[in-house]
Amino acid sequence: MQGIIIKGIGGFYYIKTENEVVECKARGKFRYLETPPMVGDKVEISIAKGKGVIEKILPRTSELFRPQVANVTQAFVVFALKNPDLNFELLNKFLIQCEHKNITPVICFNKIDLVDEFEKEKIHETFKGTGYKIEYLNAKSGIGVNRLVSRLTDNITVLCGPSGAGKSTLLNKLLGKNHMETGSISEKIGRGKHTTRHSELIEVHSGLVVDTPGFSTLELNYIQKDELKNYFPEFNDFDTHCKFRGCIHYKEPGCKVREAVDNGKITKQRYDFYIKYLQEISERRNNRW
Incomplete structure (x- = not known):
């Protein structure tokens, strides 16, 4: 039987199936695989003696x-x-x-x-x-x-x-x-x-x-320096026209993104944040042992 996890409390997971919501525990193998079930997971479950068990977590899209x-x-x-x-x-x-x-x-x-x-x-x-x-x-x-x-x-x-x-x-x-x-x-x-x-x-x-709970901080330590530009959609129309392939839009000559900032086509506030975070990524990498 398949369903989606709609809630998880104290080791119990509540799975919405086509006809009902089933309370389940997860098999211990998920702890060893370091892939515990998450809210939103699509899962396969089994039910025996009125008790549900999560057997499989289907591939996640995000x-x-x-x-x-x-x-x-x-x-x-x-x-x-x-x-x-x-x-x-x-x-x-x-x-x-x-x-x-x-x-x-x-x-x-x-x-x-x-x-x-x-x-x-x-x-x-x-x-x-x-x-x-x-x-x-x-x-x-x-x-x-x-x-x-x-x-x-x-x-x-x-x-x-x-x-x-x-x-x-x-x-x-x-x-x-x-x-x-x-x-x-x-x-x-x-x-x-x-x-x-x-x-x-x-x-x-x-x-x-x-x-979900509210929170006021967000760390993005997994973002790499050369990929950060991909997460600013306003750069897309200009990135491919830069003079150098792989331009990260910082100090390279012939950068069309910086030119778009100067012309007001990209807002300076967003670009300044991009540069600030780009520098933070570089500093973090340089400080690694």
Whole structure:
């Protein structure tokens, strides 16, 4: 029997099959193979004496480790425009992760009531040429939420972003009920309290949504220097026209990406982040023993 893991708690996994949800344990072989089951995994199970056992994990199309979920096709990358202030560096790291995992990101800017139109346009301009879909929301009041509903169909969607951005509130609106406890913002530090206890797949509007904990840091130590450029889609139209094959768009002469930045076709803010992270990768490699 096949199904998909919709929840995992305390060593138990809940598998949604065609007709029911089955509670299962995983065979010990998965621990030895260092491939424990993840929420989102498609699995084969057996049932004996009323107890389910995961026998096989089918090949994954994608993997995320923070949050830990498999086979995601789409990410609602949720960031508040204010309270807490928008962290562009963290947002760019989330987008790089999506690109690396072949997951389609939808940038969801929440709390639009806290900024004016000028600020909103300035933020929108930052992602010029990326092709990313951008939605502006006030999850608390429901503004913009309906635009996200049609994006759920036939997708496994993860809500990710920093604590306090409004992910819990957004999910509650998508579900039409209070699925999760929502956290308040600490006035002292301006960060959200962690309120989600485990990852779970929830059926919403003919799709599956992953309810995940909020977090505020994201490390991308697996990204290599020569591949980083591949995760900036605005570079694609210019990369192949660079003078040198394998150009990493830093100091090489005849670089068409740098030329596009100078001409305003690629935003300087995104390019500056690219260079900063490129240098971090180089320093990390040089510091290895």
